[in-house]
Amino acid sequence: MTAVTSRVPAGRYRFRHAAKMEWIKLRSLRSTWWTLVITAAGAIGIGVAVGTNTVNRHEDLTNNALAGIVPSLLLIGVLGALAMTSEYSSGMIRSTLAAVPRRPLLLSAKAAVFGVVALAVGEAASFIAFFAGGAALRHGIPAPALTQPGVLRAVLLSGVSFGLIGLIGLGLGAIVRHSGAAIAVVVGGVYVLPTIAGSFSHGLGVYMPIIIIGNSLTATIPETCPAHAATCPHFLSAWAGLGLLGLYAAVALAAGGWLFARRDA
Amino acid sequence: MIEVTNLTKRYGPTLAVDALSFDVRPGAVTGFLGPNGSGKSTTMRLILGLDRPDAGQARIGGRRFRELRWPLREAGSLLEARAFHPGRSARAHLGALAASNAIPRRRVDEVLGLTGLAGAARRRAGTFSLGMGQRLGLAAALLGDPPVLLLDEPVNGLDPAGIRWLRDLLRSLAAEGRTVLVSSHLISEIALLAEHLVVIGQGRLLADTTVAQMSARAPSLEDAFLELTS
Numbered sequence: 001m002t003a004v005t006s007r008v009p010a011g012r013y014r015f016r017h018a019a020k021m022e023w024i025k026l027r028s029l030r031s032t033w034w035t036l037v038i039t040a041a042g043a044i045g046i047g048v049a050v051g052t053n054t055v056n057r058h059e060d061l062t063n064n065a066l067a068g069i070v071p072s073l074l075l076i077g078v079l080g081a082l083a084m085t086s087e088y089s090s091g092m093i094r095s096t097l098a099a100v101p102r103r104p105l106l107l108s109a110k111a112a113v114f115g116v117v118a119l120a121v122g123e124a125a126s127f128i129a130f131f132a133g134g135a136a137l138r139h140g141i142p143a144p145a146l147t148q149p150g151v152l153r154a155v156l157l158s159g160v161s162f163g164l165i166g167l168i169g170l171g172l173g174a175i176v177r178h179s180g181a182a183i184a185v186v187v188g189g190v191y192v193l194p195t196i197a198g199s200f201s202h203g204l205g206v207y208m209p210i211i212i213i214g215n216s217l218t219a220t221i222p223e224t225c226p227a228h229a230a231t232c233p234h235f236l237s238a239w240a241g242l243g244l245l246g247l248y249a250a251v252a253l254a255a256g257g258w259l260f261a262r263r264d265a
Numbered sequence: 266m267i268e269v270t271n272l273t274k275r276y277g278p279t280l281a282v283d284a285l286s287f288d289v290r291p292g293a294v295t296g297f298l299g300p301n302g303s304g305k306s307t308t309m310r311l312i313l314g315l316d317r318p319d320a321g322q323a324r325i326g327g328r329r330f331r332e333l334r335w336p337l338r339e340a341g342s343l344l345e346a347r348a349f350h351p352g353r354s355a356r357a358h359l360g361a362l363a364a365s366n367a368i369p370r371r372r373v374d375e376v377l378g379l380t381g382l383a384g385a386a387r388r389r390a391g392t393f394s395l396g397m398g399q400r401l402g403l404a405a406a407l408l409g410d411p412p413v414l415l416l417d418e419p420v421n422g423l424d425p426a427g428i429r430w431l432r433d434l435l436r437s438l439a440a441e442g443r444t445v446l447v448s449s450h451l452i453s454e455i456a457l458l459a460e461h462l463v464v465i466g467q468g469r470l471l472a473d474t475t476v477a478q479m480s481a482r483a484p485s486l487e488d489a490f491l492e493l494t495s
Contacts, residue, residue: 008334008335008338008339009335009338009367011334012334012335013334013335013336013365013366013367017364017365017366017367018365020364020365021361021362021364021365022361024357024360024361024364025350025353025357025361028353028354028357028358028360028361029350029352029353030352031352086350087350090347090349090350090351091346091347091348091349092348092349092350093348094313094315094344094346094348095348095349095358095362095405097313097314097315098313098336098337098340098342098348098362098405099336099337099362099365099366100336100365101313101314101330101331101333101336102331262317264310264315264316264317265315265316
């Protein structure tokens with residue numbers, strides 16, 4: 001017996017071991033790569049299309065070039081949810097928890113790996129969309145430059161929004177667990193509900209994830225209301241929007257983690 | 266060594282496991298028997314920390330599963346249903362698990378060879394037959410070369426040669442001083458494989474004995490089992 005057990009090395013598994021497992025799991029699925037490529041291509045393609053059709057040089061040209069961010073984020077949100085729910089649908093969760101039974105550690109490793117991948121793809125897509133959208137401008141409109149006020153911030157935060165929407169999806173996946181239901185919650189919660197809320201009340205709409213991303217994070221100057229306007233959306237500043245989106249991701253992950261640690265797998 | 270103490274689990278109004286206590290000792294294969302729905306799989310899930318017990322506890326080498334330092338190197342497990350993503354290759358599946366417990370990469374190829382999956386290592390596991398899926402589950406259980414093995418219906422889907430291979434493997438692992446718990450609903454298989462027996466029915470312990478003693482109570486092990494569980 002002692003001969004058998006003495007082969008176990010000193011120490012114990014840690015975050016980096018769990019993160020390495022999650023990285024191998026993520027990269028070894030073809031669907032991961034397809035989804036990421038389509039996400040980036042969508043963001044860039046829409047940016048080019050909007051750039052081509054821009055006629056007014058006084059618009060927020062950066063915001064136009066980043067117009068594809070919000071639609072393509074849908075895929076990142078769904079991919080984040082599936083990163084969790086496919087564990088349950090395939091039965092993989094039993095293997096995962098046999099290797100890493102400390103569930104809060106496991107979810108943080110999953111969130112870190114997926115968050116970093118989504119962020120990296122998001123930054124790449126945002127910068128390419130920005131330059132491609134700028135290059136596509138016609139009618140003698142000059143392309144925006146990163147050195148202009150607020151432009152670099154808008155492009156960087158567009159990339160960050162991929163990471164945060166991905167984490168919101170992951171958190172919702174941990175809460176809902178069933179793939180179909182989780183996708184419905186991500187699409188409904190992040191896309192449909194805000195549209196409905198926004199149509200009833202602009203005051204509420206500006207706190208919704210896609211409105212924050214579309215009008216605060218990807219804008220060089222978030223639109224504010226003139227003093228005499230009766231009703232008008234008063235969009236959050238880029239940093240306030242980023243903070244609120246970060247809070248949403250933290251709440252989704254905390255709730256998902258709390259349930260994950262307590263429920264039967 | 267697996268120690269189960271007063272383990273209790275309720276699903277709604279159903280008492281699946283009822284104050285169950287038994288020990289599984291090293292050096293022998295212990296068969297885990299019970300009729301369908303007697304709580305065998307639930308007991309395994311509770312030992313592995315997948316479900317939380319309502320009372321009692323299970324320990325492996327003195328620790329709860331969640332407290333193990335290198336879980337795959339301390340306890341290997343195979344549950345009844347598949348536990349891998351269909352889109353991932355067998356090699357990637359095992360490679361990910363190996364990374365989580367700092368198990369060297371070459372061990373992945375070792376267990377692929379040991380379970381007869383070397384030729385299918387790069388195929389997506391979703392294309393595997395029932396028997397190959399079972400072999401992949403066994404490869405994962407053996408990955409950490411653990412001193413404790415918990416296998417739920419491991420011969421499911423294996424062909425006769427595979428069953429013989431697995432039986433010889435588990436007996437030799439036990440002979441090395443490991444703790445091996447194997448559930449099955451096939452009495453004949455358990456009779457060939459196990460020395461010890463834990464029999465449960467309706468979540469309660471019915472017998473904690475040896476195959477020899479149990480067989481001596483009736484014309485055959487099967488008769489003894491049916492008598493005990495009727």
